[in-house]
Amino acid sequence: MQRTRDIRNPLIPAVGATRAYAGAVGVVIATVGLAFVVDRLMPHASLSLLFLTGVLIVATRTGLGPSLLASVLSFLAFNFFFTSPYYTFEVTDEGDVATLVFFLLMAAISGNLAARMHREMAERHLSLQRISNLYEFSRRMSSAAGTEEVLDALADYLAQALNSGVEVLIVNDRGLPESRARAGQAMSAPQPDIEAAWSEEFRGPFALGACHFLKLVTSRQRMAMVVIHTDSMDAEQVRLARSLCDQATIALDRTQLVADLEQARLVSETEQLRSALLSSVSHDLRTPLASIIGSTSSVLEYGDSFSEENRKTLLETVLGEAQRLDRHIQNLLDMTRLGQGSLQLRRDWVDLNDIIASTADRMRDTLDDLSLDIDVAPEMPLLWVHGVLIEQALVNLLDNAIRFSPPGGRILIAARHCNDRVEIDLCDEGPGIPDSEREKIFDMFYTARDGDRGSLQGSGLGLAICRGMIVAHGGSITAHDGRNGRGTCMRIVLPVIRPGEGDTA
Amino acid sequence: MSDSKGTILIVEDEAQIRKFLRISLEAHSYRVCEARLGQDGLELCASEKPDLVILDLGLPDMDGQQFIQRLREWSSVPIVVLSVRAMETEKIAALDAGANDYVTKPFGIGELMARIRVVLRSSEGAMSAATVFEAQGLRVDFSHREVSVDGTPVRLSKKEYELLRMLVRFPGQVLTHQQILREVWDAGRQNETHYLRVLVGQLRHKLGDDPARPRFIVTVQGVGYRLALPAQR
Numbered sequence: 080m081q082r083t084r085d086i087r088n089p090l091i092p093a094v095g096a097t098r099a100y101a102g103a104v105g106v107v108i109a110t111v112g113l114a115f116v117v118d119r120l121m122p123h124a125s126l127s128l129l130f131l132t133g134v135l136i137v138a139t140r141t142g143l144g145p146s147l148l149a150s151v152l153s154f155l156a157f158n159f160f161f162t163s164p165y166y167t168f169e170v171t172d173e174g175d176v177a178t179l180v181f182f183l184l185m186a187a188i189s190g191n192l193a194a195r196m197h198r199e200m201a202e203r204h205l206s207l208q209r210i211s212n213l214y215e216f217s218r219r220m221s222s223a224a225g226t227e228e229v230l231d232a233l234a235d236y237l238a239q240a241l242n243s244g245v246e247v248l249i250v251n252d253r254g255l256p257e258s259r260a261r262a263g264q265a266m267s268a269p270q271p272d273i274e275a276a277w278s279e280e281f282r283g284p285f286a287l288g289a290c291h292f293l294k295l296v297t298s299r300q301r302m303a304m305v306v307i308h309t310d311s312m313d314a315e316q317v318r319l320a321r322s323l324c325d326q327a328t329i330a331l332d333r334t335q336l337v338a339d340l341e342q343a344r345l346v347s348e349t350e351q352l353r354s355a356l357l358s359s360v361s362h363d364l365r366t367p368l369a370s371i372i373g374s375t376s377s378v379l380e381y382g383d384s385f386s387e388e389n390r391k392t393l394l395e396t397v398l399g400e401a402q403r404l405d406r407h408i409q410n411l412l413d414m415t416r417l418g419q420g421s422l423q424l425r426r427d428w429v430d431l432n433d434i435i436a437s438t439a440d441r442m443r444d445t446l447d448d449l450s451l452d453i454d455v456a457p458e459m460p461l462l463w464v465h466g467v468l469i470e471q472a473l474v475n476l477l478d479n480a481i482r483f484s485p486p487g488g489r490i491l492i493a494a495r496h497c498n499d500r501v502e503i504d505l506c507d508e509g510p511g512i513p514d515s516e517r518e519k520i521f522d523m524f525y526t527a528r529d530g531d532r533g534s535l536q537g538s539g540l541g542l543a544i545c546r547g548m549i550v551a552h553g554g555s556i557t558a559h560d561g562r563n564g565r566g567t568c569m570r571i572v573l574p575v576i577r578p579g580e581g582d583t584a
Numbered sequence: 585m586s587d588s589k590g591t592i593l594i595v596e597d598e599a600q601i602r603k604f605l606r607i608s609l610e611a612h613s614y615r616v617c618e619a620r621l622g623q624d625g626l627e628l629c630a631s632e633k634p635d636l637v638i639l640d641l642g643l644p645d646m647d648g649q650q651f652i653q654r655l656r657e658w659s660s661v662p663i664v665v666l667s668v669r670a671m672e673t674e675k676i677a678a679l680d681a682g683a684n685d686y687v688t689k690p691f692g693i694g695e696l697m698a699r700i701r702v703v704l705r706s707s708e709g710a711m712s713a714a715t716v717f718e719a720q721g722l723r724v725d726f727s728h729r730e731v732s733v734d735g736t737p738v739r740l741s742k743k744e745y746e747l748l749r750m751l752v753r754f755p756g757q758v759l760t761h762q763q764i765l766r767e768v769w770d771a772g773r774q775n776e777t778h779y780l781r782v783l784v785g786q787l788r789h790k791l792g793d794d795p796a797r798p799r800f801i802v803t804v805q806g807v808g809y810r811l812a813l814p815a816q817r
Contacts, residue, residue, distance in 0.1 A: 398692070405690055425672075425806075427761075428778035430785060432795035433803035439796065453796040461781050467672060467806040 096144075103137045103145035107152040111160060118161065127178050130157050131185055138189040142197060150186030154179045209319070212240065216323060220330035229334060230260040230303065233327040237305060238263030240319050244308035248273065256304050268306045277304060284317055286310070293324050297332040363407045367400035374400075406478070410540045413471065414523070417547035422468075424551060426578070429466040431459050431501065435492055438473040442481065449484050451477075456495040463576055468548045472556070475541040476505045476569050483509030483567070491562070500554075501573045508566040517558040521546045549573070590635035590704065591615040595625035595651070596666065597644050605638065608693045622646035629655060636704055638696075639683070640666045641674055648674070649681050656682040662703045664696070672806040679760045679807070686758065702756035702813060717752045719813065722791070722800055724752050733791050743768055744787045751801065756813040758804050784809065 110133035114126050130153040138146035157178065158168055170176055219232040230247045238245040244263040248256035256277050258267060268290045276292035279285070283293040284307070291312055295303040305324060312320065374393040382390055416422045432455055439451055462469075473492075480490045488508040495502055512520060523543040542556075549556045554573040561567050592614045596602050599620075606616045617632050619625035622643045629637065637655070641648030652663060665678045665686040675686050684703045687696050717724040721734040729745060731738045740748065746768045750759060761777050769779065784801060787793075793800050802812045 401690070427806075428781045429805075430781050430795065430803070432785075434805065436796050436798060437803060437805050455796065461778055465806075470805050 099141040099145045100148060102141060103149040104152065106133050106137050107149055107156060109133070110153065111156045114157075114161060126161050127157060127181075130154075131182065134182065134186050135189050138186060138193040139196075140193070142194040143187075143190040146186045146190030146193065147183075150182045150190075154182045157182075209240070212236065213322070217326055220326050221333075223330050223334060225338075226331060226334050227259070229327055229330045231262075233305065233323060234260040234262035237307065237320060237323055240323065241307060241309060241312070241316055246306040246308070247303060248306065249303040250301060259303075264308070268308070273304075273306070276306075277301075284312060284320055286312075291320075293320055295324055295328040295331060297328055297335070302328065302331050302335075364404065367404040367407075370400040371397050371404075409471075410475075410544060413544045413548075414540050417544060417551075422547070422551055424465045424468070426463050426465055428461045429464055429469070431455060431462055431494055431503070434466055434470050434473065435494065435503075438470050438477060439492070441470075441474055442477045445478070445481055447481075448487050449481060450487075450489050452489060452491045454491065454493040459494060459496050459501070460575055462501065462573060463578055464552055464573065469552070469573075472545040472548045472571065473503070473505070475545045476571075479541060479569075480505055480507035480509070480567075483507060485509065488566075496575070499575050501575055503571040503573070504568050505571075506561050506566060506568040508561065511561060511565070512558050512567050520558060521556070588615045589613050591617065591632060592700070593617050593619065593625065593628055593632060593634035593637045595619045595622060595637060595643065596640040597621070597642070598640070601640075601666075604693070605696075608697070612697065620644075622651045625651065626654060629659060629661065634661060636700060637661055637663045638666065638700075639663055641678060642668065649677055652678060652681040652683055662707045664699050664703055666691070676760050676762070676807055679758065680762055684754075684757055698756075706754045706757055717755070719755065720799065722752075724748065731791075738790050740787070740790060743783055744790065747783055747787055748791075751809060751811040755811045758808050758810045760808040764808065 107130075110130055114129050117129060118126060134146060134150045134153055137149040155168065158170060159166060162170070162172060164171065170179070216232065216236045220229060223229045223232060226249065230249060234245045234247045239262075242263075245261065246258060246267065247260040249259045251257040256273060269288060272288045272290065272292075276283075276285075276287050276294075279292075279294075282296055284291045286292075289308065289310060291307040291309055293305040293307070294301060295305070305320070307320065374397045378385070378390055378393050385393075435453055435455060439453060442451075477490070477492070484490060484507050490508075491504070491506045493504045493506070521542050523540065546556050549571055552573055553576070554571060556569065556571050559568045559570055589612065592609055594602055594605050594609075594616060596605070596618075597620050602618050602620075606618065609616050617628055617634065619628050622645050625637070625639070625643075628634070639648060639651060643651065648665065648667075652665075655661070655663070663683040665675070665683045666689055667675050667678065667686055668689050675688075678686060684707075685699050687699055715725065715727045717726070723732045724730075726749070731740055731745065731748065747764060750764060750767055761780055765776070765780055768783070769776075784803075785795070788795055788798065788801055791800050798812060800812055802810050804810060
């Protein structure tokens with residue numbers, strides 16, 4: 080990213096010299112006018128004081144040159160208009176010569192004084208400006224969130240302070256400098272110069288071609304290089320440039336550290352997720368496999384001596400466990416698709432009754448002695464959703480409800496329509512979920528501690544998938560108290576929308 | 585093999601699946617022939633004249649849809665497709681291309697046998713062109729356009745009757761939304777599935793069908809509808 084900025088230099092006062100001289104002439108003319116008036120009222124000698132005042136005014140306002148001009152002009156005007164012979168430049172009176180000398184002397188002294196005062200004021204102003212600029216710069220440096228911001232600020236301030244074009248290059252992946260930020264009238268320096276400057280050990284600034292180069296070196300590496308498009312730099316400018324660059328170096332070091340920390344945090348989170356996934360996969364794939372291998376090998380080896388009933392039980396175990404394995408793999412697949420953001424919603428008009436019916440149908444064999452009640456309010460609107468995903472979410476919820484239900488318990492699926500949304504409750508009579516865990520259960524790989532029936536512990540993916548699928552539809556899913564204070568109610572809320580509305584996925 | 589129930593061709597590249605299919609099908613007195621590749625399958629279709637084809641959609645040499653299209657150019661032999669889950673679009677495409685039904689992998693043999701029976705029966709049924717359909721208390725008299733449930737006559741609108749007649753003509757076989765929309769409405773309404781949802785709702789209501797536990801019309805999520813048959817359960 081490159082930026083170029085128009086810079087107006089605030090450090091040099093833009094008062095034109097021509098204006099100062101014109102001002103001096105103006106003041107003298109005004110003094111002459113005033114002197115004609117005063118001449119009638121006051122003694123002749125005091126007129127010179129009037130002109131002197133004019134010279135002083137010019138001297139304090141401008142500098143040596145204009146005040147000298149004013150003094151010469153004042154003398155000439157005084158001589159021309161107010162000394163005899165009038166209206167000539169002839170000097171007859173010796174006192175008038177003395178006046179001229181006084182005029183010149185006064186002008187030289189006061190002009191010098193004024194000029195020095197001006198210079199000092201300008202310098203003070205300049206250093207004040209510099210200090211406030213530096214302060215502003217260091218504030219920006221310490222608050223900069225990223226490398227880009229540091230480089231932009233550096234380019235801006237350098238260009239301002241040195242009144243020349245500045246380009247900032249930063250080291251790229253291959254260890255070479257790459258242009259990142261520009262300010263002022265900066266063109267690119269010739270590539271050979273850049274390369275030569277980059278390989279130079281000296282930090283700079285040093286001149287090469289038509290540019291000055293400065294390097295930013297952190298504790299760890301050469302980070303960046305500044306190219307200042309100027310032929311010459313005085314000691315003050317070098318000092319300033321160096322100090323700006325040093326501050327930027329510290330800021331770069333800091334942002335780099337922050338980025339490294341962030342990266343480390345990300346890596347460790349990914350690592351955690353990966354190990355959780357691995358342990359989940361190895362546990363949840365192996366457990367059913369252990370039953371399958373055990374049961375089939377038993378039937379194969381000793382099947383002849385088993386009763387028909389026992390053989391059937393074992394084979395049923397194999398089938399059940401294989402189906403569980405299949406569900407788990409489906410969950411992993413769904414999770415991957417949700418995680419990659421590659422889940423595509425294929426919305427269609429769907430009757431919620433159908434979704435609930437096929438959910439119940441898919442889980443009917445797992446219900447055992449549990450009873451499942453379905454209560455869908457009449458006049459339910461058609462939903463514009465990806466039916467298979469909503470069904471999968473309901474299957475996962477029902478799977479949980481079955482897993483946590485006490486023997487002979489009741490499970491209820493109830494749906495109602497209010498205004499612009501549909502609420503689906505899935506309630507069980509299980510142990511319930513403490514308030515503190517009601518949000519956590521939707522985290523990946525989180526499994527509730529109590530209430531599971533031993534080996535039926537799940538992978539902790541089911542609810543995370545549920546939430547992913549429902550949220551993809553613009554809905555929400557939350558855990559609540561069960562009915563009559565028993566168990567849990569999981570509530571899905573889906574917005575009722577039409578094609579083309581709220582379709583984000 | 586005089587008592588054979590017919591010949592079934594299995595086109596599937598997984599040897600393990602071919603093996604258990606062959607064992608189970610032969611135990612049910614079907615004659616079985618196998619092909620690993622689509623090309624061989626097509627040739628066997630011509631030489632063996634099977635009564636039914638079991639086709640895996642993921643063949644190494646050709647796309648399942650391609651196989652169906654090429655077979656359908658000259659043969660109307662019923663096809664039951666084997667597909668991997670979460671590929672609804674693939675299933676629908678296969679059905680629209682001319683497959684008669686599908687089973688999702690992994691599947692139980694009972695489910696496949698039920699599908700095979702249903703498809704074979706309805707392909708025979710199509711030939712005999714019965715004038716009355718009767719199952720589970722539902723009676724449809726095609727010649728008089730009369731419908732009754734458990735002996736009680738039911739009045740259906742023209743579209744409701746069309747839909748029911750379609751489902752009944754292929755009992756137990758899945759019909760995609762597109763197939764139904766094309767048949768009951770016209771080509772212009774092919775994507776307006778909400779008409780279909782509403783019509784199915786009305787028809788279920790008139791037949792006294794509970795949508796949560798349908799007795800007659802079963803929804804196949806994301807694919808279509810089928811008429812429930814006792815054999816499926």
